[in-house]
Amino acid sequence: MTEFPTVWRSTGLHWESAVPLLTAIPLGRTEQRPIAEERRRPIAPGQQICWRLRGPRRCTGLWNGASRTDCPTAEVVASVGVQSQCRACAAADHGRALASDRATDHRTFALYLAWFGPDLIKVGITAAERDRDRLLEQGAIAFTLLATGSHGAIRRAERLVTGTGLAAERIGAREKADAWWILPPENERAQLVEAAYTAIHDAVAALHAGRGADHGPGLWPPGLSLASLKVVDQAIDFGLTEPPPRTYAEAAAVRDGAILAGEIKAIIGRLLLLEGPAGPLLVDMRRIAGWQFTLVPVKFIAGRPSGLLHPSALYSTSRRMPRDDRGDQKSLF
Ligand SMILES: [Zn+2]
Secondary structure, three states: OOOOOOEEEEEEEEEEOOEEEEEEEEEEOOOOOOOOOOEEEEOOOOOEEEEEEEOOOEOOOEEOOOOEEOOOOOOEOOOOOOOOOOHHHHHHOHHHHHHOOOOOOOOOEEEEEEEEEOOEEEEEEEEHHHOOHHHHHHOOOEEEEEEEEOHHHHHHHHHHHHHOOOOEOOOOHHHHHHHHHHOOOHHHHHHHHHHHHHHHHHHHHHHHHHOOOOOOOOOOOOOEEEOOOOOEEOHHHHOOOOOOOOEEEEEEEEOOOOEEEEEEEEEEOOEEEEEEOOEEEEEEHHHHOOOEEEEOOOEEEOOEEEOOOOOOOEEEEEEEOOOOOOOOOOOOO
């Protein structure tokens, strides 16, 4: 017997085999306990969502890359921010443990160089079996691999590249989103990735030269397989072939009873760009993860939800393209 759930708990948005998926746990009518495993809904521009969010926001448990383990205590977590794990689940999270070198992993890993916009270059690592899903989740506009190898060797290589000062370990969400307005054409993006790739190899070689000639072929850690340059561009995966609207609202915080509604215009990393009831709205789905929701029937008129009686209760801030003086520029809307 399959019970159709009336209440769900969002667990966010992730990419699998280059397909963006909204994930949620069916809670049935009890609203607390899952009645089945997490469901995944592939999403694409043109689809519509209309959810009424309900608190309290609860821990989303553990995700191991293939399946989710529910939080044993369904712990209430902070209603704001992108963190949806309680302290115990965060401490047990394998991905977090790997990132802080508290765990090892016997899978093959890849070291990548990701480009998010002019002067926004990041180095990072991903399990090779995830292919480019991690890069899609981060919203990387273009990337190339630098190397593959064991987790330990790849982490050492990551620190080596970070030490050159040519690639950041982290790039903020605001910087990434600001770059969407000023992306150069794809061929220029490829050139910029290539320039960064070459500069990093040169910098590593220069380190080698500085240490004398008896260090073998460069200072890359042993056990790595260096990757030749192959730029992969992902703007089309995100629907960023045109810039986003020059002004849009960005969801900053959720309050009990908030309505999340709109037609999907773009899916960029873990963010949704919606045409909402009051205009374009950018939502980081990590802020929604942990909230319960029910589906609200709503009419969409000309691609925009209409007739919503409740105030949204989705606190938002306004974002505007800096130096907005290019009157002839096309945009997504
Ligand atoms: Zn938990």
